[in-house]
Amino acid sequence: MKDFITGEIGGYIWQYIKMLKGFLMGLLTKVFSVNRNVCLSFSKSAEYYDCNARVQKQCVNLLIDAAKPYLCFSGIWLDAGCGTGLLSGAVLSQFKGLTVFGADISLPSLDISSKKTNQPVLLSDIDFPPVMERSLDGVMSSSALHWSSDPIKALDELKSLVKIGGYIVFSTFTANTLKALRGLQEKAGINVPASYLTANEYLEAVTASGMKILTSKQVMLYDDFPDAISALESFSAIGANPRRMMEITETRRFISDYEEAARNGEIVRNEYEVLVVVAKSIE
Numbered sequence: 001m002k003d004f005i006t007g008e009i010g011g012y013i014w015q016y017i018k019m020l021k022g023f024l025m026g027l028l029t030k031v032f033s034v035n036r037n038v039c040l041s042f043s044k045s046a047e048y049y050d051c052n053a054r055v056q057k058q059c060v061n062l063l064i065d066a067a068k069p070y071l072c073f074s075g076i077w078l079d080a081g082c083g084t085g086l087l088s089g090a091v092l093s094q095f096k097g098l099t100v101f102g103a104d105i106s107l108p109s110l111d112i113s114s115k116k117t118n119q120p121v122l123l124s125d126i127d128f129p130p131v132m133e134r135s136l137d138g139v140m141s142s143s144a145l146h147w148s149s150d151p152i153k154a155l156d157e158l159k160s161l162v163k164i165g166g167y168i169v170f171s172t173f174t175a176n177t178l179k180a181l182r183g184l185q186e187k188a189g190i191n192v193p194a195s196y197l198t199a200n201e202y203l204e205a206v207t208a209s210g211m212k213i214l215t216s217k218q219v220m221l222y223d224d225f226p227d228a229i230s231a232l233e234s235f236s237a238i239g240a241n242p243r244r245m246m247e248i249t250e251t252r253r254f255i256s257d258y259e260e261a262a263r264n265g266e267i268v269r270n271e272y273e274v275l276v277v278v279a280k281s282i283e
Contacts, residue, residue, distance in 0.1 A: 038147050038193055039105040042083065045239035046108035049084050052237035055221050055272050056143045059171040060087045062219065063142050064094070066276045067169045070214045073098050075137030080158055080170075081126045081144025085113030091140065092117055100140075103129055127154050131161045138167040145172040145202075146194050152205045159209040162281045168211060169278045174199050174218065176273040180261035188254055194240075199275045210283035218275050224267040228259035231268045 042049070067073070073095040079088040082102035092098060102113045103124040110121040124130050126141075126148050139158045148154040151172070159168060175198045185192060199218050206213055225231040232255065262268045 042239035043106040043108045045237060046084060046106060046112055049109070049238050050086065050112075052234065053086065053143075055223050055270075056083075056086060056238070058221050059143045059274055059276075060090050062274065062276050063087065063140070063169055063171045064090060066215055066217065067167075067278045070278050070280075071138075071167055071169075073138070075099070076135075077101070077138045077140055078103060078129065078131060078136055078158070078161060079113075080129060080139055080141040080154075081147065082113050082121070083109045083144070085116045085119075087140055087142040088113065088119060089116050092119070101131070103131075127157065129157060129161060133160050134163050136161045136163065136166060138162060138169065140168075141170040141172075143171060143173065145170060146174075146177075146196055148195065149193070151195050151197055152201065155202070155205050156209050159206075159211060159281065164281050164283065166281045167279065168206070168281070171274055171276045172202065174202070174273045174275045176220075176271070178270060178272065181258060181270070184254060184257050184261065188250070202275055202277065206277060206279050210281060211279035212282045214278045214280055216275065216277045218273065221272045221274055223270040223272070224264075225270070226267065228255050228262065228268050231262060231270055232258065234270065 073091055074097065076099045077088075077091075079085070079100050079102045082088055082104045083106070085102055088100040088102055092100060100117065100119045101122055102110060102117065102119060103122040103126070104110050104113070105123070105125050107123060110123060113119075114121045122130060126144060127150065139162055141158070145151045145154060155168075155170075162168060173194075173196060175196050177196050182192070182196075199216075203213060203216060223231075223234060225234065259268060262270065
């Protein structure tokens with residue numbers, strides 16, 4: 001009996017503590033978290049996100065197409081960093097009888113996701129998902145991991161939620177994403193709280209966490225605009241623009257520098273390097 005209390009019951013108690021921590025971190029993110037600016041920015045743009053998230057929609061399609069040969073979405077899944085429900089909505093339209101919990105730090109985005117998918121949602125930082133370990137058939141995530149304060153830790157946390165034999169499928173932006181813009185931002189002292197890791201860093205972390213990679217691929221996606229102002233405004237339209245304020249002359253110089261750095265013939269191009277991974281939990 002003693003072993004049962006300290007072992008099994010102790011394990012349940014620890015699980016509930018972790019879940020409570022996840023819920024609390026979701027709430028505290030809005031005030032104290034290093035992701036607070038991300039939360040506020042995406043919340044402000046939630047109602048405009050779907051009609052402007054062109055690259056993010058391509059990421060969703062790439063992820064579903066990559067996963068289809070290896071698995072049939074079924075059972076209970078978590079959409080980590082679900083935003084307005086682009087991924088879970090697309091999956092639910094193709095796979096019936098599926099339950100998908102959407103988790104995100106933005107309440108306005110969660111409201112849109114819930115109405116779109118008619119599925120439950122959780123206010124949660126992706127780093128602290130309030131879900132029991134080994135309780136899910138799978139975790140999906142698209143265009144979200146790079147917004148984590150520590151994508152590798154977040155990935156490990158998400159893996160812990162999946163049953164043995166379950167799946168993790170994700171897409172994320174990697175190291176060569178928006179290189180021209182990020183170089184100018186660094187020069188101007190603009191801090192964007194996103195972590196663009198290399199594909200190898202993600203793949204090594206997936207393998208180290210006890211997952212078998214079924215497929216992975218890396219592609220470049222492009223979002224083209226007539227000028228630098230339109231290209232930069234596109235980030236505001238989807239909430240991906242945490243930044244410091246600049247003086248007018250500094251702003252003009254920044255726009256001019258980006259126009260020069262990102263121009264490709266007749267257009268200004270935002271470039272995204274995307275990693276797509278489908279993995280199965282084997283331990």
